[in-house]
Amino acid sequence: MRILHTSDWHLGQNFMGRSRATEHKAFLRWLANEVTTRQIDAIVVAGDIFDTATPPSYAREIYNQFIVELQSSQCQLIILAGNHDAAAVLNESKNLLQCLNTQVIASSSSKLNEQLLVLHNRKQQPAALLCAVPFLRARDMLQSQAGQSAGDKQRSLQQAIAAHYQQLFALAQQYNTEHKLELPIVMTGHLTTLGVSRSESVRDIYIGTLEAFPADAFPPADYIALGHIHQSQRINANTDIRYSGSPIALSFDEARQQKQAWLIEFAVDGKTVSSLPIPCFQPLISIKTTLDTITTQVQQALSDITAEQILWLELVIAETDAYLTDLQQRVETQLQDLPVELLRLRRQRTNLGNGFADASYTSLAELTPQQVWQARLATEQLTEQQQQQLTALHQQILAKMEHAE
Structure with a gap:
């Protein structure tokens, strides 16, 4: 069998x-x-x-x-x-x-x-x-x-x-x-x-x-x-x-x-x-990089795919370049002749406050409900028991929302 x-x-x-x-x-x-x-x-x-x-x-x-x-x-x-x-x-x-x-x-x-x-x-x-x-x-x-x-x-x-x-x-x-x-x-x-x-x-x-x-x-x-x-x-x-x-x-x-x-x-x-x-039917990759090394790292990733494929790409730009206001334009210029689709560009930050000490997130949409909840709890002075009780209630609400969907 x-x-x-x-x-x-x-x-x-x-x-x-x-x-x-x-x-x-x-x-x-x-x-x-x-x-x-x-x-x-x-x-x-x-x-x-x-x-x-x-x-x-x-x-x-x-x-x-x-x-x-x-x-x-x-x-x-x-x-x-x-x-x-x-x-x-x-x-x-x-x-x-x-x-x-x-x-x-x-x-x-x-x-x-x-x-x-x-x-x-x-x-x-x-x-x-x-x-x-x-x-x-x-x-x-x-x-x-x-x-x-x-x-x-x-x-x-x-x-x-x-x-x-x-x-x-x-x-x-x-x-x-x-x-x-x-x-x-x-x-x-x-x-x-x-x-x-x-x-x-x-x-x-x-x-x-x-x-x-x-x-x-x-x-x-x-x-x-x-x-x-x-x-x-x-x-x-x-x-x-x-x-x-x-x-x-x-x-x-x-x-x-x-x-x-x-x-x-x-x-x-x-x-x-x-x-x-299972074969990979659509290659995708996330690369943490600086602005200067984008082309080198992306070309290295492209060496692993076939000539007919397009690479779906996420770039996480190091904080040394994350402050640039024209970052999106600069990245797209470097990628314009390569067989890639840039699906997400993220700016890495190491100190966002509010509980996200090690995050590379740039928007609320990139956070899970649990990450938002834990960050919110971190701003309050609560006992461990109070945190557990509130977290249990939060989980119940999330479950109801998921069931409704």
């Missing part, structure tokens, strides 16, 4: 005003070819299929076209909702896609058996059990109780999520027992786990007041396929817990990452997991 674990496609994303449609089409063509070449039995997409709750029509078309192209391979496709996905959007074609060997899990269900899927190999034999857990929203897990402290709410929510996983795992074990099988158990999730490395494109998930889920709260499944974190990585835990990461770089700080998917193979003699490197 061969399962490919991927996530965070973010179809429909715009990057600094540029469409990613060409990259996404290229990635999905590559993925369909890999399925055929490597004889993959199932693909598990662990959330964030689309970039927004209301994806543009071309993003839905790319999604549907991939499912059609996958039919000749007889590969099962399991789609799980992430925090960027709207359950209503994924569910609108759920019944139709089921006829195309595609199963969609857009939200948690009170009927646990709806989240337990049997995966088949190419001989149509049961070969693995999938506990399909999408992004879990606080309102789906608990009812708010008056008088609870922020700490109590966090503990209750963590316990509810852990119980959901444990109950699903027990159901999978029960299935094996009743059918006299020993199928490997795979679980999914779309959340932040303690100990992960993040990038600037990852929008922090606050499931209620829960910021990160402890790895030791997961059941001892044979493999846990997670989404949300865009950097591929394995979590340091007793259970095999991995993020596949996004297939394309979604921010400049991901530009130097080798994007990949995980290929899991279950055989009689055990399990093997290997990395499946």
